[in-house]
Each structure stands twice: as structure tokens, then as C-alpha cells.
Amino acid sequence: MLRRIEPSDVELGMFIHKLEGSWFSHPFWKRRFVLEDPSDLAALRCSSVAGVVIDDTLGATSRMPDAAASATSPAPAQLAAHEAPLHRNVPSARTGFARAASKDAGGPPPIAREFGAARKIADRSRRHISQAFLKARLGKGVAVGDVEPVVEEIYGTVQRNPYAFSGLLRCQRDKEETYRHALSVCALMIALARRMRLSHTETCEAGMAGLLMDVGVGQLPESLASVEGDYRSLRQQLLDQHVLFGHDMLCVAGDIPEAVLAVSRNHHERMDGSGYPQGLRGEEIDLLSRMAAICDEFDYLVSGGFERPPLDPAAAIEALVAESGTFDPDILRTFIESVGVYPIGAFVRLRSERLAMVVDIDPDDHALPVVRTFHSLASGKPVRGETIRLAQCWGADAIEGIADLTDIAMPASAALQERLLKAACRS
Incomplete structure (x- = not known):
């Protein structure tokens, strides 16, 4: 049974079905x-969440009297109207939830499974971000x-595997470069923020900044068709105007949070003062903008x-x-x-005189990734693909x-990347 209670009435063991308000008002990504x-x-009780909907069938029951609970419990139609559009499936019993949680608690999921989830998230996210950019091109505010x-779904996939989503996008090239770039930088920003141990709110703001920092490109008074969509060639x-x-x-x-607004203005500033539009230096540039400068430039370089x-x-x-x-x-x-x-998508030369592509990162040793072989330098011919965990091959x-x-x-690098990634997921 779903019940709406005040944050002050929440207790340990309850199953949180919904937190009312934006996720900037609470400290949880899920x-x-x-x-x-x-x-x-303690964090939930001190947050600015307006109300909490709990599910008594999946967790501890509220101690509120039944009559009071019934009076405050939202009607099914009300819940449906306020649900976030991209919820994950929830097991139908508390024991099922516990099993699902314990299954994911042992570390990142297999890369094949996470790439599969990342593809679905990327497809859904493109639709959302394209609609937001369309609003921007029409001169409407983006909220x-x-x-x-x-941001919520990309946060979730980065939480499970920090490398899969942005790695997948590096190996998938399409005509929607503006949207692909926005999604990729969003994932890179979230992964970097988590690595820097920033707070939940700062990490969410970092992801949102990655999505929206180039939204002004659509307002430029010049067609990007002549430069194949590469606005940096203007x-x-x-360039100053798009910022x-x-x-x-x-x-x-x-x-829009102030930190996200700052990134939209400052992500092309550089530590030595060589950036634009203000030529800021060093600590004059806010933290998220210094992060965005790196994530944006990296994706710019690998995209061409x-x-x-x-x-x-x-x-x-x-x-x-x-x-x-x-x-x-x-x-x-x-x-x-x-x-x-x-990084995922990098082509490397192995000691065995084979060429391979990086298909996953070992979280314990970033210099020893998982690779997929595809060519022999000795014979000059393709080889049967082999997936090798370099951190576990004992120097072989x-x-x-x-x-x-x-x-x-070889096929074009983008086509080869996508082919090898699919092969690694099947192996």
C-alpha cells in the first residue's frame, strides 16, 4: 500500500517509493x-523534500493511524501524474528487492550487461535532450x-560502471553529434565528480552542466552546415556568442542551479588565461567549469x-x-x-605483436585494461578475436x-570500434 508521509515521519526500514520535488531537493540519486x-x-529529514511516498508492501509500515494514513495517501491517478518518466523496474516483493540489491553489491556488472543498458539509456536520453535543444532553438527557456x-539515468549507469556509457558513445558515431556530445560530456562529468568525491548535489549539477553547456550553439546567427556541425571552426x-x-x-x-549557469559561461576558459569569453585565470574559474573544460576537450578530440x-x-x-x-x-x-x-575505444599495440582495442577498464589498475584483439602485425592479417584481461594474464x-x-x-575506426565492442560483449 502506498502512503504519503512527512519527511519527519520517515523511519529506517521503510521502502521509499517517491520523493516529492526535484532531486536537487534531496541527497539521493535513486x-x-x-x-x-x-x-x-538524518539527511532526508533535514532536506527540503515536500513529502515522501512509502510502500508498506516492500518495507516497514508507517506508524501513522490507518485513518490518517488513508487521508494523506495519494490516489493512484495522482501518483501517476507526478511520477518521473524514467523509473527503473522495482521487484514486487521485499525479498525480491533484497536479492536484486545483493546481486549488484558485489561490484560493477559485467560490461556486456552494462553496455546493453547504456544503449537503451542513450536512445531514451537522445529523445529528451533533442527536445530540450529544440526548445532552445525556438528561444524558449530550458528548465x-x-x-x-x-541526468538521473546517466547517473545510475555511471554508478554501476563508471566507464561503460561514455565508452559506448565513443564507439557509436551518428549524425546527431550535438546530442551525442552532450550525453558523453554529461557522463564524463558525473564520473569525474564521483572520482573527486564531490557531494551528491555537486555531482548532479556537474552532469546537468555537461548536458546544457553548449545549448547556445543553436542560437548562433550562422548555419553550421558549412563546417559539418563543428561550431569550433567558426x-x-x-564562439563568444554561443557561450x-x-x-x-x-x-x-x-x-537552473547557479553552478550550472557558471559552467555554461566559463567552460571555454583556461587556467593560463587563453580561454574565452573573459580570459579568466586559475582560481578565477569555478571548479565545475575547470572540470567541464577537460571533459569537453577530451570528447572534442576523440570525436573529430x-x-x-x-x-x-x-x-x-x-x-x-x-x-x-x-x-x-x-x-x-x-x-x-x-x-x-x-580509455574504452583506444587502439593499442600488444607485446605479442597483435593489435587490440580497449573494451573495458580494470577499476584496480587503469593502465591494464581489458582488450579485444583483431590483427596480427607479424602476419599482416586479421586474427581471431580474443578478449584479454591484461590485469589478470600474469604478464603473458x-x-x-x-x-x-x-x-x-581496416574499416573506418568508428565502424571497427563498434564491431569490436559488440564482439567483446558476445564473448
């Missing part, structure tokens, strides 16, 4: 869960509610653009490191930890460097 931690209980479901005056347009547009909504071929993800890491003084060095080190020295093979595919007859 919507439905058993409340078991005393610190979570928190327009993108909240996207003249500097237009200002985006910031003004998000201000119109009225409920107008007369600019994409870089291998590992080469993009090297390029970021080479720009000494441009990015915050402490945040850059943490970013590399969050994506791996050899190792990465010697980034692979050079220039003189090898």
Missing part, C-alpha cells in the same frame, strides 16, 4: 529504495525538469570534426597532458583515473603503446 542507513535518514530524467566572435547565448537562455528558466580527424582516445589523453598550464593539473590527473590511461601479454592503423587495411 528514486526507489529501502532506507537502511541512519545518516541517510531543470526538461533534463532531470536524463570565427571567434561567434553568452547559452548562459542567457538558461537564466530565463529561473530554476570539420577537416579534423578524430584522435584515438589514448592519444587524446596524451594531447591533454601535453597542454601544460591549460587545464587544472589535479583535476586532469583525476580525469585520467576516471576514464583510464587507455601487455600494452606497448598506441596502435598506428595508418597503413593497415
Whole structure:
């Protein structure tokens, strides 16, 4: 039975079915869960949540008298009208929930399963973010509610596996580059924020900033068709304008957090003062904008653009490191930890004279990822694919460097990445 109670009446053991209000008003990324931690209980009671809906069939029963509970319990139609649009399925019994929770408690899920979930989330998220960007192009304000479901789902997949979602998007190229870039930077920002141990609210704001920081591109008074959608190839005056347009547009909504507004204005600023639009330096740039500068530039490098071929993800890491003084060095080190020295999608040369692609990251050693072989340098021919966990092969093979595919007859790198990723998921 669903009951609506006040936050002050919540007790340990209750199954939280719904927290009323935006997730900026409470400290939890998930919507439905058993409340078991005393610190979570204290945080919930002190939050600005308007009300809490509990499910007595899945958790402890409220001590409210039945008559009072009935009076405050929302009608099914009311619940349906206020449900968030992208909820996960919840087991129908408390024991089922406990089994599901214990199954996921042993570490990140297998990469094949998480890539499958990431594909579904990416498809749903594209629809939401495309609608938000369409509103922006029409001159309408973009509100928190327009993108909240996207951030929530990406937060969930990053919570389960920090590498899968952004890695999948690096291996999937499509014509909706603006949306793909927004989703990818969102995932990178959330993974980086979690690695930096930022608070729940800061992590949510980081993800939202990644989604919305380029929303002003749609307002530029020039078609992007001539530069294949690569707005960075436009003249500097237009680059300045896209930042200002985006910031003004998000201000119109009225409920976008100040930290997200700051990122929309400052994500092209650089530590040495070489950025735009204000030429800020060092600590003058807010924390989330320093993070966004790195996440945005990394995805920009690996995506390619107008007369600019994409870089291998590992080469993009090297390029970021080479720009000494441009990015915050402490945040850059943490970013590399969050994506791996050899990120998913990177092509590497192995000691066994085989070429392989990185398909997963070992959370305990970012320099020893999981790879999928596809070519022999010795024979000059393709080889039967093998998935190798370098951290667990006891030195039988190792990465010697980034692979050079220039003189090898291969499909385009994007097509090869997607093919190898699918093969690794099937193995």
C-alpha cells in the first residue's frame, strides 16, 4: 500500500517509493529504495523534500493511524501524474528487492550487461535532450525538469560502471553529434565528480552542466552546415556568442542551479588565461567549469570534426597532458583515473605483436585494461578475436603503446570500434 508521509515521519526500514520535488531537493540519486542507513535518514529529514511516498508492501509500515494514513495517501491517478518518466523496474516483493540489491553489491556488472543498458539509456536520453535543444532553438527557456530524467539515468549507469556509457558513445558515431556530445560530456562529468568525491548535489549539477553547456550553439546567427556541425571552426566572435547565448537562455528558466549557469559561461576558459569569453585565470574559474573544460576537450578530440580527424582516445589523453598550464593539473590527473590511461575505444599495440582495442577498464589498475584483439602485425592479417584481461594474464601479454592503423587495411575506426565492442560483449 502506498502512503504519503512527512519527511519527519520517515523511519529506517521503510521502502521509499517517491520523493516529492526535484532531486536537487534531496541527497539521493535513486528514486526507489529501502532506507537502511541512519545518516541517510538524518539527511532526508533535514532536506527540503515536500513529502515522501512509502510502500508498506516492500518495507516497514508507517506508524501513522490507518485513518490518517488513508487521508494523506495519494490516489493512484495522482501518483501517476507526478511520477518521473524514467523509473527503473522495482521487484514486487521485499525479498525480491533484497536479492536484486545483493546481486549488484558485489561490484560493477559485467560490461556486456552494462553496455546493453547504456544503449537503451542513450536512445531514451537522445529523445529528451533533442527536445530540450529544440526548445532552445525556438528561444524558449530550458528548465531543470526538461533534463532531470536524463541526468538521473546517466547517473545510475555511471554508478554501476563508471566507464561503460561514455565508452559506448565513443564507439557509436551518428549524425546527431550535438546530442551525442552532450550525453558523453554529461557522463564524463558525473564520473569525474564521483572520482573527486564531490557531494551528491555537486555531482548532479556537474552532469546537468555537461548536458546544457553548449545549448547556445543553436542560437548562433550562422548555419553550421558549412563546417559539418563543428561550431569550433567558426570565427571567434561567434564562439563568444554561443557561450553568452547559452548562459542567457538558461537564466530565463529561473530554476537552473547557479553552478550550472557558471559552467555554461566559463567552460571555454583556461587556467593560463587563453580561454574565452573573459580570459579568466586559475582560481578565477569555478571548479565545475575547470572540470567541464577537460571533459569537453577530451570528447572534442576523440570525436573529430570539420577537416579534423578524430584522435584515438589514448592519444587524446596524451594531447591533454601535453597542454601544460591549460587545464587544472589535479583535476586532469583525476580525469585520467576516471576514464583510464587507455580509455574504452583506444587502439593499442600488444607485446605479442597483435593489435587490440580497449573494451573495458580494470577499476584496480587503469593502465591494464581489458582488450579485444583483431590483427596480427607479424602476419599482416586479421586474427581471431580474443578478449584479454591484461590485469589478470600474469604478464603473458601487455600494452606497448598506441596502435598506428595508418597503413593497415581496416574499416573506418568508428565502424571497427563498434564491431569490436559488440564482439567483446558476445564473448
